[in-house]
Amino acid sequence: MPQSSKNHRKPRSNYYDRRRHNRRLTLTEEQKKQFDDLLLKIDLTFENRKLLIQAFTHSSYVNEHRIYSFQDNERLEFLGDAVLELAVSQFLYKKFNSMSEGEMTKLRASIVCEPSLARFAEELEFGELVLLGKGEEMTGGRNRPALLADVFESFIGALYLDQGLEAVYKFLSQTMYPKINDGAFSHMMDFKSQLQEFIQRDNLGQIQYVIVQEIGPAHNREFVSEVQLNESKLGVGSGRSKKEAEQHAAQQALIKLSEKKDK
Known part of the structure; x- marks a missing residue:
């Protein structure tokens, strides 16, 4: 059927x-x-x-x-x-x-x-x-x-x-x-160590970090750090702590030195 x-x-x-x-x-x-x-x-x-x-x-x-x-x-x-x-x-x-x-x-x-x-x-x-x-x-x-x-x-x-x-x-x-x-990710990097290695490798001289300004009240303070090469300003950075400000300053210094090297 x-x-x-x-x-x-x-x-x-x-x-x-x-x-x-x-x-x-x-x-x-x-x-x-x-x-x-x-x-x-x-x-x-x-x-x-x-x-x-x-x-x-x-x-x-x-x-x-x-x-x-x-x-x-x-x-x-x-x-x-x-x-x-x-x-x-x-x-x-x-x-x-x-x-x-x-x-x-x-x-x-x-x-x-x-x-x-x-x-x-x-x-x-x-x-x-x-x-x-x-x-x-x-x-x-x-x-x-x-x-x-x-x-x-x-x-x-x-x-x-x-x-x-x-x-x-x-x-x-x-x-x-x-x-x-601007250093938004600098907490992941040790820019101070990188800068030190860069300076030593090319025998550029001595670097030091100086806190040049403190802004705001004690509970909400912002630090401004300046990194100097042979006592001349190389980079400036800010942060909620001195260490963070120094890292940002070192990052800016690295950028400046890298750009200078490219010229």
Whole structure:
């Protein structure tokens, strides 16, 4: 006896499930305005706006709205991680030509780690634009450091695909590189030892550190240190402790000596 024709039909539920999972992401007018405001704030344009939106699309949003699974930001995060490593590596290589491979690796790790990237994302208010599922939103996902760090990497990946490495370098020169120059990550490095080695290797003379200023009340004091080479000012730095101020001064001295050596 021939089988009933209904046995050859695909279940209707599977068909409709596929249709639900093939929806494309759409934004409200308010969400579109938020992205416009972000680009205005950071002075950027995107040729492919879909890449920008994808960078801020969390997997929980994709799952909840049953849209294309590849529209979340996880692939962009993977790419952005690699692009960031290259961009930061190049900056450190050019900026600190007296720094060893091991020291650069340590410093880079402190810059591209989750807490640091999350802080950069917070300063840019990236969290406000992330497209989240309701469950992730209710559990505070918008402010989770891991999520924010991922979004920062995704944004870098999207920017790289849209405009290339030069655009990434330009963006980081406005957001990340100045903080490296200002010593925001100097707590991870012993710049005083590096400076001492630099001076001794080239027989440049003697260095000493002098606290030239103390600012603020005793419970919230800031120290300003000056590092001198043969009694001439070589670098100045500030910090909440004398040691921190000296580290920042040594870092600035290293930058100055490196730039002088390049000329």
